[in-house]
Amino acid sequence: MTIEQLRAQFPILEEKVYGRQLIYLDNAATSQRPLSVVEKWNQITLKSNANLHRAVHKLAADATAEYENARQAAADFIGAADAHSIVFTSGATAALNLVAFCLGEACIKPGDQIIVSEEEHHSNIVPWQLMAQRKGAVLKVLPVDDNGCLRVDMLDEMLSSGKVRLLSVAHISNVLGIVNPVEEIIAKCHSYGCAVMVDGAQGIVHQKVDVTAMDCDFYAFSGHKLYAAPGTGILYAKPEWLEAFPPYMGGGEMIETVRWSGTTFAKAPHKFEAGTQNISGVPTLVPAFGIATQMREQSIETESVKVKDYIYGALRGDTRIRMFGCPEKPQDKIPLFSFCVQGVHHEDLALILDKMGIAVRSGQMCAEPLMDRFGVTGMLRVSFAPYNTLEEAQQFITALDKAINMLR
Amino acid sequence: MNLEEKKQQVIEDFSMYDEWLDKYEYLIEQGKNLEPFPEESKTEDKLIKGCQSRVWLDCEKKDGKLFFKADSDAIITKGIISLLIDVYSGRTPQEIAEDDFAFLDQIGLKENLSPTRAGGLASMVETIKKKAAEAMAEPEAQPEAEAEVLTAADVKELAPLYENVVLALKQVYDPEIPVNIYDLGLIYEININKEHKVHIRMTFTAPNCPMADYVVNDVKTGVEDVPGITGCEIDLVFEPAWNTSMMTDEARVALNMDFDIEDNSQE
Numbered sequence: 001m002t003i004e005q006l007r008a009q010f011p012i013l014e015e016k017v018y019g020r021q022l023i024y025l026d027n028a029a030t031s032q033r034p035l036s037v038v039e040k041w042n043q044i045t046l047k048s049n050a051n052l053h054r055a056v057h058k059l060a061a062d063a064t065a066e067y068e069n070a071r072q073a074a075a076d077f078i079g080a081a082d083a084h085s086i087v088f089t090s091g092a093t094a095a096l097n098l099v100a101f102c103l104g105e106a107c108i109k110p111g112d113q114i115i116v117s118e119e120e121h122h123s124n125i126v127p128w129q130l131m132a133q134r135k136g137a138v139l140k141v142l143p144v145d146d147n148g149c150l151r152v153d154m155l156d157e158m159l160s161s162g163k164v165r166l167l168s169v170a171h172i173s174n175v176l177g178i179v180n181p182v183e184e185i186i187a188k189c190h191s192y193g194c195a196v197m198v199d200g201a202q203g204i205v206h207q208k209v210d211v212t213a214m215d216c217d218f219y220a221f222s223g224h225k226l227y228a229a230p231g232t233g234i235l236y237a238k239p240e241w242l243e244a245f246p247p248y249m250g251g252g253e254m255i256e257t258v259r260w261s262g263t264t265f266a267k268a269p270h271k272f273e274a275g276t277q278n279i280s281g282v283p284t285l286v287p288a289f290g291i292a293t294q295m296r297e298q299s300i301e302t303e304s305v306k307v308k309d310y311i312y313g314a315l316r317g318d319t320r321i322r323m324f325g326c327p328e329k330p331q332d333k334i335p336l337f338s339f340c341v342q343g344v345h346h347e348d349l350a351l352i353l354d355k356m357g358i359a360v361r362s363g364q365m366c367a368e369p370l371m372d373r374f375g376v377t378g379m380l381r382v383s384f385a386p387y388n389t390l391e392e393a394q395q396f397i398t399a400l401d402k403a404i405n406m407l408r
Numbered sequence: 409m410n411l412e413e414k415k416q417q418v419i420e421d422f423s424m425y426d427e428w429l430d431k432y433e434y435l436i437e438q439g440k441n442l443e444p445f446p447e448e449s450k451t452e453d454k455l456i457k458g459c460q461s462r463v464w465l466d467c468e469k470k471d472g473k474l475f476f477k478a479d480s481d482a483i484i485t486k487g488i489i490s491l492l493i494d495v496y497s498g499r500t501p502q503e504i505a506e507d508d509f510a511f512l513d514q515i516g517l518k519e520n521l522s523p524t525r526a527g528g529l530a531s532m533v534e535t536i537k538k539k540a541a542e543a544m545a546e547p548e549a550q551p552e553a554e555a556e557v558l559t560a561a562d563v564k565e566l567a568p569l570y571e572n573v574v575l576a577l578k579q580v581y582d583p584e585i586p587v588n589i590y591d592l593g594l595i596y597e598i599n600i601n602k603e604h605k606v607h608i609r610m611t612f613t614a615p616n617c618p619m620a621d622y623v624v625n626d627v628k629t630g631v632e633d634v635p636g637i638t639g640c641e642i643d644l645v646f647e648p649a650w651n652t653s654m655m656t657d658e659a660r661v662a663l664n665m666d667f668d669i670e671d672n673s674q675e
Contacts, residue, residue, distance in 0.1 A: 018428065345482035347461050351521075352484075355428045377462070377481070406433060407483055 001294055003303050007387050009034040020357030023392045028174050028336050028383035029361055030224045036287035041229055044280040052277055053253055066283040074234050077289045079210035087235040087269040088282055092201040093123040095220035095235035099197055100127035102245035110136030115167040117142040117150055118373055121174050122366045124199045148176035148325035159192040166195045171203025175365045176325030177336030186215050201225055206334040211236050228288035229281035242268035249274040295386040304386045307393045308335040314397045335384035344407045346380040352403040358396055411503055414495050415511040422515040435487030442490045445479035456535050461485045467539040473498050474543055489532055496536055504540035509533050566600050569636055576630040582619050587662045593654025606631050606640045611650045
């Protein structure tokens with residue numbers, strides 16, 4: 001597959017904004033959708049729309065098959081042994097909340113500890129704060145160093161209290177773009193009897209994930225960052241956890257029998273999927289996994305690495321720019337770059353770049369504690385997908401220079 | 409230049425540029441014209457809420473007009489607030505309050521900003537309007553009623569009148585409270601001028617006192633009945649709000665109140 005063929009799958013990339021060719025560099029916020037995903041949505045909506053699992057009619061059977069097929073595809077995509085360990089949620093945030101709530105109810109006692117890292121997205125901070133408040137648990141923070149790398153060396157000391165029940169960490173930070181050593185972290189935590197949740201919202205997009213090999217207890221990600229329909233999300237959990245967890249939300253389809261005297265619940269994963277599921281969204285995960293797999297082909301991969309190396313070099317070589325997230329080994333960096341420009345406000349830059357047709361992100365990126373860590377009010381972030389070309393990258397660098405000169 | 413002319417000028421300035429990039433350059437230049445905003449004045453209370461970048465706005469009233477000062481850490485936002493100040497500074501609160509700010513739509517500023525910026529612009533406009541409304545609500549600083557100069561003889565003559573006015577006030581009761589309004593501390597100020605007209609500033613225990621009209625009427629007739637008094641004017645105020653510490657000790661005794669009682673009327 002060539003990059004041109006790949007781009008042809010994403011019609012939005014041909015759009016013009018303010019009369020200029022769009023260059024979309026906000027992929028870490030949400031990716032664009034390929035035709036195959038749109039077609040799947042249309043097919044379900046126009047030909048087999050029905051509520052799942054309940055009715056006996058043909059449409060319901062078709063829709064249910066599509067939905068459960070996506071569950072198997074998700075298990076395959078992340079190397080889960082059993083499709084029953086896949087819970088569909090509305091996104092990574094919902095998956096994180098589910099685990100925080102259920103773990104809290106199942107086994108957190110006052111004085112227990114939870115660890116999150118300093119580089120986490122708010123979605124991987126707030127659910128644990130809420131749970132800790134409710135259960136009298138203590139939230140501890142694993143710091144990052146000045147380069148944006150996790151202080152894994154501090155883990156032993158933090159875990160040695162024997163009170164840490166779970167550590168939740170991003171596979172890749174949405175601000176720093178560094179692949180964290182999750183295997184090492186997981187092995188270490190398990191040796192202290194501490195479970196590990198991995199927030200894979202960015203990780204699933206840029207890494208081949210095998211949850212079995214990784215041995216994480218939980219892995220969460222959103223469909224919309226991986227080219228699928230928004231409102232889709234996946235929680236992978238080891239079966240014994242899903243078994244031990246009480247229900248999260250009550251409602252339709254998560255029950256076995258309901259009597260006034262009490263209710264018994266369906267088995268996992270349905271126990272955690274109360275209410276009408278995302279009937280038309282979830283099946284789009286299948287073509288989304290398909291295109292994500294194609295993007296890992298050598299021809300595309302080579303192009304992506306070129307783009308990454310070019311931008312990384314250009315930004316780091318610019319003395320006006322302060323870059324956040326510079327790992328020792330460049331292969332640990334994904335094509336996601338957050339930076340500040342000396343004497344220029346990130347928001348001004350984003351506004352000027354927008355008028356040049358370039359979509360970037362400015363602000364705190366839902367990671368205020370990390371902004372505080374580096375002493376900034378916000379950053380500018382550009383995040384590339386495999387459909388972004390080297391030419392686009394070069395145009396961005398030229399436009400950035402022009403914008404900086406306008407503002408200084 | 410009056411407000412309308414000024415707005416027209418901005419619209420014309422903006423129309424000279426076709427490209428939004430050029431309009432931004434214009435805004436950036438505008439921002440540079442802002443007079444410096446002292447660092448020590450960049451306090452939390454001057455921050456405009458709802459902006460992603462930080463914007464400080466300060467307002468001063470001089471000769472019946474409002475003068476604004478502002479700053480922002482983002483340069484385009486600074487340009488935008490500077491544009492607003494350029495148009496609205498030096499106008500009367502009335503002019504600002506009655507203005508529809510429609511010229512912002514005419515120059516297309518709102519729809520060409522990102523939603524967060526547009527929200528910020530709306531907050532800036534909101535804040536300027538609020539400042540105008542506040543300035544209108546403030547009572548005009550009364551030019552001190554030709555500060556009457558009283559001679560020693562005047563004071564000597566007026567002194568017994570004061571005593572008699574107080575005696576009259578001590579005859580007035582809120583029917584619901586067994587203590588007269590003077591000892592209750594409802595009378596904030598008594599002034600008698602050379603024409604022997606009395607001016608009283610008073611309050612009630614609560615703004616929604618059902619007996620207010622009745623009591624005010626009693627005060628007026630009571631005071632006007634004092635021999636030598638030619639008239640009585642009453643200003644009803646609720647600032648400062650009345651509280652139990654304003655009562656005389658006699659009133660406390662009459663109401664069986666503990667002398668050490670904590671002032672809890674504010675709660």
